[in-house]
Amino acid sequence: MNRESALSDLRGADIVESDAEGCGAVNKEDFVTCHHCGDKRRTLDELKEHIFADHLPLSVGSRRRRGNGKLYKCKFCQKVLKSNRSLIQHTRNHTGERPFKCNVCDYSSVAKSTLKTHMYKHIGEKPFKCDLCPYRALDKSRLSKHMFRHTGEKPFKCPYCQYSASFKGTLRIHIRTHTGERPYKCQLCKYRTTQHSALKNHIRTHTGERPFKCEYCKCGFSCLGNLRNHTRIHTGDKPYKCNLCEYRSSDRSVLKKHIVIHTGEKPFKCDQCEYRTSRNSSLKVHARVHTGEKPFKCNLCEYRTAVKSHLKTHSFRHTGEKPLNCNLCEYRTSDRSVLKKHILVHTGERPFKCHICEYRSSRQSDLRVHLLRHTGEKFFECPQCDYKSTFRHSMKAHLLRHTGEKQFKCNICKYSTSTSACLTKHIRLHSGKSNL
Structure with missing residues (x-):
């Protein structure tokens, strides 16, 4: 179909729409059919958007093709998309337009397909099932991501390091750790991040919203991932396994920290002392040793700390709450690190070994302190x-x-x-x- 034909269809749709104004809204049983492809739309506006997105080339003489044709660039962020429909949906992320509304809750979406996936949350249905394990998903894309856990395929390689990813979007986020790009900015403070989802979670620290509730205790969380990790404390599930030893973890980020024990890689260095670490976040916390900064303050006493998790643990002293329990005895505590130390009483495990002498420890922090006795460093x-x-x-x-x-x-x-x-x-x- 040529451009003139598509434009004619759009003009025709305008005429039909103006004629239909006096007749009221279109009945739910009535649909408008596209004569080019037979696709049906509920309203004339939707039909016009369909014709513009799927049948209208952007310039005379340019052939529009799926996956092998003209590319469409976003005027806000320069992102390139393969179809005009994708461009329209993407642009709504910048304009804030969310025309597709959920009739059960306040959720709204830039795309009808996303709304359809959202509705499964209300009815409790997960229609897409993995053939290799009991996992079920709300949509095909999530099932596809899950399948890489079985295949281990990671076709997208980082040009800066050895990192590889299963998805282009995941690689794009990783590359920002090299380039320093943080395009998502909080409007309430100076926080910036590489991911839109991380920004949404951060904003809840301002609003105090904790929509994700634990079914075993009274804990609430600002993001779903934190709830999943917390729930495994109750269930004892540890799905993440180290390929170099028998270590297992309930949290993927904790496993990444553990793997550094084997690799010994510590790319982040303090510019005021010899301290090195495997994580940028740890370096930021360490820097407060030199600056004396303690930004996290208790609302009930004068306690201040440089580490946010320390404040949370401290708050349990006021409430008396001990949400963490040992699976092997009746012991309970409010501090996860204390619970880990306690569990080693049962296992007798001492995984951290000094490479200079025979010293072994159940805690990495104890090993670090021990190594200073060999090096003689005085910070x-x-x-x-x-x-x-x-x-x-x-x-x-x-x-x-x-x-x-x-x-x-x-x-x-x-x-x-x-x-x-x-x-x-x-x-x-x-x-x-x-x-x-």
């Missing part, structure tokens, strides 16, 4: 004298000598000291165990 310097220390707690104890503060007090007499070790020795004098 912490006293601002008032030449004293240097390998450990933060040693520096804190040393600083008390300058201030004269004696925060550790004996409950039996008036003795006070600046270190807990000295207080322990003193108490033995009262108990008659000073020789121990």
Whole structure:
């Protein structure tokens, strides 16, 4: 079909529409048929959009083809799409237009197909089933992504590193970690991110919205992924397995951190000391050691911390809540790291081994501290004298000598000291165990 024919159809549709205005809305049983392809549309507006998207070339003499024809560029972000219909839907992401409304909730969408997928959430149906496992999906695209877990295929390669991905979109997000591009910006603060979904989750930190609720406890979460990871604490499910050892995890991000133990890769380096890490987020937290910044504050007391998760754990001290339980005994705690340490009491596992001596530990943090004994590195310097220390707690104890503060007090007499070790020795004098 040529351009003139398509334009004629559009003009004809306008005439029919104007004639039909006096007749009221089109009945639900009535459909308008495209005479080019037989496709049916409920309204004249939808028919015009269909003709414009699928049958109208952008320029005279250009042949429109699917997958092998003219490309369409977004005027907002320069993204290139293969069809005008895709361009129309994509442009709505910039304009905010969401013409397809859910009649059950407030959800609206830029595309009818997306709304159809959304409706499955209300009826509880997941029509697309994996042939290799019990997994079911709301739509074909999610099932296709799932299938790569079975095949392991990752055809899209990063030009900057060895990373490969199953999908072009996933690779595009990864490449932004190299280029530094963060196109999605929060309108309420300076936060920027590489992913639209991450921005949506971030905005909930401003609104306080936690729409995803745990069916086992009272916890609520701002994003579905966090709920899934949390639920596995209750179920004990650990689907993510290390290919180099027997380690398993309930969280993919935790598995990635674990794999670094084998590779030893630590590309992120502190510019003020010798600290290196495998994650940029860890480097940002570490930088607060030097700046003294503690942005996370408790609303019930004066406690402040540099790490957000520490504030959450601290808040349980006020509520008395202990949401995490051991699957092997009755032990409960509010701190995930404490629970992990406790579980090692049952397993006796000590996976972290020193490469210099025979020392083994159940915790990576203990191994890091141990290695400093071999290297002799002293990161912490006293601002008032030449004293240097390998450990933060040693520096804190040393600083008390300058201030004269004696925060550790004996409950039996008036003795006070600046270190807990000295207080322990003193108490033995009262108990008659000073020789121990």
